[in-house]
Amino acid sequence: MVTRRKLLGLGAAGAAVLGAGAVAGRSVLDDPPQAHASSTADPVPFYGEHQAGIVTPAQDRLHFTAFDVITDDRAELVELLQEWTAAAARLTQGKEAGSFGAVGGAPEAAPDDTGEALGLPASGLTLTIGFGASLFDERFGLAAKRPAQLAPLPKFPGERLDPAISGGDLCVQACAHDPQVAVHAIRNLARIGFGRVSVRWSQLGFGRTSSTSRNQVTPRNLMGFKDGTNNLKLEDAALLNDQLWAAAGDGSPWMAGGSYLVTRKIRMMVETWDRTSLAEQEQIFGRTKGEGAPLGGKAEFDELDFAAKGPDGKPYISDVAHVRLAHPSSHGGARLLRRGYNFVDGSDGLGRLDAGLFFIAYQRDPRRQFVPIQLSLARHDVLNEYIQHVSSGLFACPPGVRDAGDYWGRTLFEG
Amino acid sequence: MVTRRKLLGLGAAGAAVLGAGAVAGRSVLDDPPQAHASSTADPVPFYGEHQAGIVTPAQDRLHFTAFDVITDDRAELVELLQEWTAAAARLTQGKEAGSFGAVGGAPEAAPDDTGEALGLPASGLTLTIGFGASLFDERFGLAAKRPAQLAPLPKFPGERLDPAISGGDLCVQACAHDPQVAVHAIRNLARIGFGRVSVRWSQLGFGRTSSTSRNQVTPRNLMGFKDGTNNLKLEDAALLNDQLWAAAGDGSPWMAGGSYLVTRKIRMMVETWDRTSLAEQEQIFGRTKGEGAPLGGKAEFDELDFAAKGPDGKPYISDVAHVRLAHPSSHGGARLLRRGYNFVDGSDGLGRLDAGLFFIAYQRDPRRQFVPIQLSLARHDVLNEYIQHVSSGLFACPPGVRDAGDYWGRTLFEG
Numbered sequence: 049m050v051t052r053r054k055l056l057g058l059g060a061a062g063a064a065v066l067g068a069g070a071v072a073g074r075s076v077l078d079d080p081p082q083a084h085a086s087s088t089a090d091p092v093p094f095y096g097e098h099q100a101g102i103v104t105p106a107q108d109r110l111h112f113t114a115f116d117v118i119t120d121d122r123a124e125l126v127e128l129l130q131e132w133t134a135a136a137a138r139l140t141q142g143k144e145a146g147s148f149g150a151v152g153g154a155p156e157a158a159p160d161d162t163g164e165a166l167g168l169p170a171s172g173l174t175l176t177i178g179f180g181a182s183l184f185d186e187r188f189g190l191a192a193k194r195p196a197q198l199a200p201l202p203k204f205p206g207e208r209l210d211p212a213i214s215g216g217d218l219c220v221q222a223c224a225h226d227p228q229v230a231v232h233a234i235r236n237l238a239r240i241g242f243g244r245v246s247v248r249w250s251q252l253g254f255g256r257t258s259s260t261s262r263n264q265v266t267p268r269n270l271m272g273f274k275d276g277t278n279n280l281k282l283e284d285a286a287l288l289n290d291q292l293w294a295a296a297g298d299g300s301p302w303m304a305g306g307s308y309l310v311t312r313k314i315r316m317m318v319e320t321w322d323r324t325s326l327a328e329q330e331q332i333f334g335r336t337k338g339e340g341a342p343l344g345g346k347a348e349f350d351e352l353d354f355a356a357k358g359p360d361g362k363p364y365i366s367d368v369a370h371v372r373l374a375h376p377s378s379h380g381g382a383r384l385l386r387r388g389y390n391f392v393d394g395s396d397g398l399g400r401l402d403a404g405l406f407f408i409a410y411q412r413d414p415r416r417q418f419v420p421i422q423l424s425l426a427r428h429d430v431l432n433e434y435i436q437h438v439s440s441g442l443f444a445c446p447p448g449v450r451d452a453g454d455y456w457g458r459t460l461f462e463g
Numbered sequence: 464m465v466t467r468r469k470l471l472g473l474g475a476a477g478a479a480v481l482g483a484g485a486v487a488g489r490s491v492l493d494d495p496p497q498a499h500a501s502s503t504a505d506p507v508p509f510y511g512e513h514q515a516g517i518v519t520p521a522q523d524r525l526h527f528t529a530f531d532v533i534t535d536d537r538a539e540l541v542e543l544l545q546e547w548t549a550a551a552a553r554l555t556q557g558k559e560a561g562s563f564g565a566v567g568g569a570p571e572a573a574p575d576d577t578g579e580a581l582g583l584p585a586s587g588l589t590l591t592i593g594f595g596a597s598l599f600d601e602r603f604g605l606a607a608k609r610p611a612q613l614a615p616l617p618k619f620p621g622e623r624l625d626p627a628i629s630g631g632d633l634c635v636q637a638c639a640h641d642p643q644v645a646v647h648a649i650r651n652l653a654r655i656g657f658g659r660v661s662v663r664w665s666q667l668g669f670g671r672t673s674s675t676s677r678n679q680v681t682p683r684n685l686m687g688f689k690d691g692t693n694n695l696k697l698e699d700a701a702l703l704n705d706q707l708w709a710a711a712g713d714g715s716p717w718m719a720g721g722s723y724l725v726t727r728k729i730r731m732m733v734e735t736w737d738r739t740s741l742a743e744q745e746q747i748f749g750r751t752k753g754e755g756a757p758l759g760g761k762a763e764f765d766e767l768d769f770a771a772k773g774p775d776g777k778p779y780i781s782d783v784a785h786v787r788l789a790h791p792s793s794h795g796g797a798r799l800l801r802r803g804y805n806f807v808d809g810s811d812g813l814g815r816l817d818a819g820l821f822f823i824a825y826q827r828d829p830r831r832q833f834v835p836i837q838l839s840l841a842r843h844d845v846l847n848e849y850i851q852h853v854s855s856g857l858f859a860c861p862p863g864v865r866d867a868g869d870y871w872g873r874t875l876f877e878g
Contacts, residue, residue, distance in 0.1 A: 109669075111807065116814075155742035162737050163687020163752055164670075164805075167680070212812060227642075228670035231685075231807050235816060239737050246814030252667075252807055254524075255579075255643035265582070270646075272578020322577050322654050327570035337578055390579070392526065392646050392667055393808065397627060399531075399661030401650060 088225035091170035094140045096448040097305050098293065101174030102385065102410050103282035105261040107223040110253035110389040111230040112311065112406065113238070114180070114216025114441060115245040122188045126461050128244045132177070132220075132237055133455040142170030145236035162239065165232035173224040175233055177456045178309050178443025183217045193460060195300040195444050197308050197413050204426040207437040213249040213313065214439045221309075221408070223387075227252065249439070251313065253389025253406045260387055266340060266348065270316055270390050270403055271434070273333055274340035277348055278375075280385040291383045291412055298412070302459035305447030307410040310418045313391075313439035316404040321434045332430045334369030342371065368428045374421055382417045384409040404435065414442060503640035506585035509555045511863040512720050513708065516589030517800065517825050518697035520676040522638040525668035525804040526645040527726065527821065528653070529595070529631025529856060530660040537603045541876050543659045547592070547635075547652055548870040557585030560651035577654065580647035588639040590648055592871045593724050593858025598632045608875060610715040610859050612723050612828050619841040622852040628664040628728065629854045636724075636823070638802075642667065664854070666728065668804025668821045675802055681755060681763065685731055685805050685818055686849070688748055689755035692763055693790075695800040706798045709827055717874035720862030722825040725833045728806075728854035731819040736849045747845045749784030757786065783843045789836055797832045799824040819850065829857060 088108075092100050117125055135145045146160030184194035220237055222230040231252075238247055257269045258276025262283050269275040280287055289295075296304040321329070330336055330343060340348040344356045344364030354372055358364050365372050376383050386409045393402040411417040426432065446457050503523075507515050532540055550560045561575030599609035635652055637645040646667075653662055672684045673691025677698050684690040695702055704710075711719040736744070745751055745758060755763040759771045759779030769787055773779050780787050791798050801824045808817040826832040841847065861872050 113810075155745075156740050158738050159687075159741045159744075159752070161687075162685075162733070164683045164685050166683060166687070166753065213809075226670075228683075228805065231669075231805070231818070235685075235733065235737075235818075238816065239734070242734070242738075247810045247816060248814075250807070250810040250816060252809070254646075255641075268579045268581060268643075270577075270579050270650075272574070272576075272581070318577070318650065319654070319657070322650075323573050323657075325571050326574045329574075330570075337574070338581065390643065390646070392665070394628075394667070395528075395662045395665040399663075401653065401662060401665060403646070403650075 088172055089169035090172065091141045092172055092174050094137045094175075094449065095451055095454075097450075098448045099176045099306070099445055100140070100448070101176035101221055101223050102292070102307055102387075102445070103260055103288065104172075104174050104223070105264055105282070106256040106258060106387045107172045107174070107225050108254065108256055109224055109227040109230050110256075110406065111222045111227070111234045111250070112253070112408070113220050113222075113234050113250040114248040115218045115220070115238075115241065116248045117183065117187070117217045117244065118246050119244045120187045122461075124244055125188055126457075128241055129177075129457045129461075130455045131240050133449055135236060135240055136175040136233075136456075137449070137452065139233045139236065140170065140173045140175055142168075142173075145240065162232065162235055165229050168226060168229055168232075171224045171226040171229040173222065173229050173233055175237075176221040176223075176445060178219040178221070178445040179457065179460070180216050180218065180441070180443050182215060190460065193300065193302060193463075195298075195303055195308075197294070197298070197300070197303075197415060198442060198444055199415060201310070201414070201419060201440060201442055202423070204422055204437065206426055206432050207440070209440050210438055213251075215441060216248045216443075218245065219309070219311075219441060219443050227254070251391060251406050253391045255390040257388045257390055257405055258386040260385065269405055270318055271321055271329070273329075273335065273337055274348065275388075276386055277335075277340055278352075280383050287383065288385075291417070292385050292410055294412055300444075302463040303444055303446060304459075306445050307385075307412065308414050309441070309443040309445050310407075310409050310411070310414055311439070311441035311443075312407040312437050314405045314407055315402070315436045315438050317400075317434045317436075318403050319400050324434075331366060332370060334365040334371035343369075368430055370425070370429055370431055373424045373429055378424065379417075379420050382421060384411050384417055384421070410445070503587055504584035505587065506556045507587055507589050509552045509864065510866055510869075512865075513863045514591045514721070514860055515555070515863070516591035516636055516638050517707070517722055517802075517860070518675055518703065519587075519589050519638070520679055520697070521671040521673060521802045522587045522589070522640050523669065523671055524639055524642040524645050525671075525821065526637045526642070526649045526665070527668070527823070528635050528637075528649050528665040529663040530633045530635070530653075530656065531663045532598065532602070532632045532659065533661050534659045535602045537876075539659055540603055541872075543656055544592075544872045544876075545870045546655050548864055550651060550655055551590040551648075551871070552864070552867065554648045554651065555585065555588045555590055557583075557588075560655065577647065577650055580644050583641060583644055586639045586641040586644040588637065588644050588648055590652075591636040591638075591860060593634040593636070593860040594872065594875070595631050595633065595856070595858050597630060605875065608715065608717060610713075610718055610723075612709070612713070612715070612718075612830065613857060613859055614830060616725070616829070616834060616855060616857055617838070619837055619852065621841055621847050622855070624855050625853055628666075630856060631663040631858075633660065634724070634726075634856060634858045642669070666806060666821050668806045670805040672803045672805055672820055673801040675800065684820055685733060686736055686744070688744075688750065688752055689763065690803075691801055692750075692755055693767075695798050702798065703800075706827055706832070707800050707825055713827070715859075717878040718859055718861060719874075721860050722800075722827065723829050724856070724858040724860050725822075725824045725826070725829055726854070726856035726858075727822040727852050729820045729822055730817070730851045730853050732815075732849050732851075733818055734815050739849075746781060747785060749780040749786035758784075783845055785840070785844055785846055788839045788844055793839065794832075794835050797836060799826050799832055799836070825860070
């Protein structure tokens with residue numbers, strides 16, 4: 049277990065050493081990277097071919113933030129991305145955002161780190177960056193590099209998007225097993241970005257609503273159903289190459305090894321849902337609520353058999369059941385890697401909880417994956433009586449940072 | 464570890480047994496109560512002299528909700544409290560809100576429980592009820608029983624309270640180590656209350672900002688400082704009787720064994736705070752940021768020495784340092800049992816995180832405890848430049864439920 053062990057407040061109060069074995073000024077990069085987090089306290093490696101936080105087994109907590117870039121200076125933007133990368137390399141390994149205490153040891157300066165995660169372990173923190181379509185406008189000379197995969201999403205029937213909580217030039221997805229660690233990371237990135245970026249919107253989530261590994265139990269969404277049984281998982285190597293990772297030949301070579309991210313904040317009318325009969329709930333999803341088995345089947349991971357008919361001669365899984373509408377067989381094999389989170393944002397002023405699902409899906413090309421699947425759902429899914437999409441985001445998440453000399457987005461700016 | 468083990472969806476999909484050793488229809492009350500939760504997964508006993516969730520070692524997550532009663536019928540209110548009590552006795556022990564599946568086994572009915580916590584352990588869930596002053600109006604014949612301790616709080620300098628997220632006839636504090644478990648509990652109580660109560664406001668929190676036991680590490684608030692070093696703790700038996708628990712002679716015998724709860728949502732201007740020098744931050748609090756030691760001292764639990772002077776002849780801890788203004792010695796020994804939580808509610812539309820502290824304090828009499836302490840802080844604390852109180856609540860939390868024949872508020876309605 050790695051804990052934050054830096055000196056803090058040395059000048060003001062004497063040497064206050066946090067934790068045994070602390071070494072003043074020790075760099076995070078001295079620590080050998082660990083191949084896999086062995087407990088929820090451990091760090092997840094930051095460097096690699098792909099960004100962490102995509103196929104990483106989904107952590108339990110989320111702080112997702114979209115930023116607008118408020119400088120028009122390309123060099124300042126690159127500098128910010130370099131500073132963010134250095135901070136992310138530290139934060140994800142359970143260290144502070146910068147060398148702590150006061151800059152240069154002077155108590156007259158503001159600390160490099162905001163401090164609220166001192167003493168907390170790395171907690172599986174991953175930080176994943178994405179670039180929105182608006183970043184590719186005239187400001188930074190990136191228009192020619194805008195991936196075709198960032199084509200605007202169509203207007204889906206029934207959605208009611210709030211622009212104030214949609215879009216953004218940049219996004220950072222922070223996932224961790226401790227919300228204080230995720231919040232600390234976002235806050236320190238925002239602080240580093242002062243004068244160059246502004247927080248556009250921000251969403252906390254809990255209770256991951258999909259598994260991204262076969263070693264994880266399938267969690268439940270706030271409708272009470274298991275969610276993500278047939279999700280793409282990190283063990284599906286061939287499928288990941290086919291469905292998840294962008295390739296050099298996909299039109300934007302700088303994105304090779306990256307992935308495209310769609311976010312949708314989906315408000316659930318939980319009070320209405322909770323007054324719906326169990327049989328109707330199960331018909332709408334096409335699965336049982338308890339076990340999560342396909343209707344007509346017995347166990348959660350039973351194959352979906354859309355042809356199977358019940359004693360009444362009708363298909364167990366109706367033509368408009370959620371699992372049928374969303375199934376790869378209905379969309380030429382198209383699949384998503386989902387890693388969404390439940391949210392409750394207080395109440396809505398009408399006596400109801402403001403709750404739902406913050407949907408997060410990674411894919412190789414939203415035009416062939418999210419868009420057709422969601423069009424089908426938006427048109428036919430009975431679930432639409434109980435949900436509403438209220439925010440939307442679409443981001444190009446670049447490949448991973450290779451080593452300490454690399455930075456988030458280098459292939460975009462230097463490629 | 465107790466997990467939810469009820470049958471679900473029996474009629475619709477065959478016997479789907481969750482977990483080994485499940486017994487259909489088994490009552491939670493068959494399980495012997497456990498004296499103490501031995502891990503964060505375990506249940507906390509529900510029955511007792513005092514309500515759980517006050518001196519219970521503070522769990523990591525919060526869902527606090529205030530309700531308005533929308534019936535004027537006293538009998539309906541009592542019935543609701545009885546139903547809530549029965550549900551709370553089950554939920555806190557890791558069971559569903561009611562016998563699950565469909566009522567009477569019929570899939571045509573809505574399930575008794577919303578299902579999203581199926582398979583999750585009890586997670587230390589506590590549910591603590593409180594009665595606001597507005598409950599003692601003319602509707603329910605309770606005016607004569609209104610405790611003098613529920614006198615309206617004065618207007619504090621600098622506060623900017625939003626009535627929409629303040630007050631309420633009833634409150635329920637749900638604390639757990641898993642937010643999904645806390646959210647599930649509140650949602651099911653709201654569902655049971657349909658037509659009788661309406662959610663007035665609701666707040667999620669994480670990263671408890673005080674310890675309530677000497678066995679807990681002092682956590683940090685979002686200013687990065689340890690919070691609650693000198694908090695009242697469950698081991699302080701004599702102080703708890705003097706400062707925390709209402710007594711029969713306090714004017715409202717029905718409250719004996721209960722306690723008075725003050726909630727304050729305190730927004731922090733974290734971006735401004737983060738640009739303040741370490742020395743100034745430490746002067747404002749009167750403690751070091753790293754170790755949490757009193758200025759002039761060495762270790763977190765060193766006694767505060769307000770007379771000690773530094774080499775410059777000035778007190779180490781200034782006259783307006785937060786720890787001095789809030790200290791019991793400045794208020795005739797008055798103390799609070801705090802168990803607040805950090806919150807981040809997204810962003811504020813101005814590029815800033817909407818973050819801060821949801822302050823929760825239990826006490827025997829707010830007129831002698833919270834009010835003078837907060838008046839002193841509101842008038843003199845330099846911290847006010849960085850914070851603003853935006854919501855307020857004051858509730859009488861009745862004594863504990865003794866056994867399965869008792870219910871929340873019985874001493875109020877039947878005493």
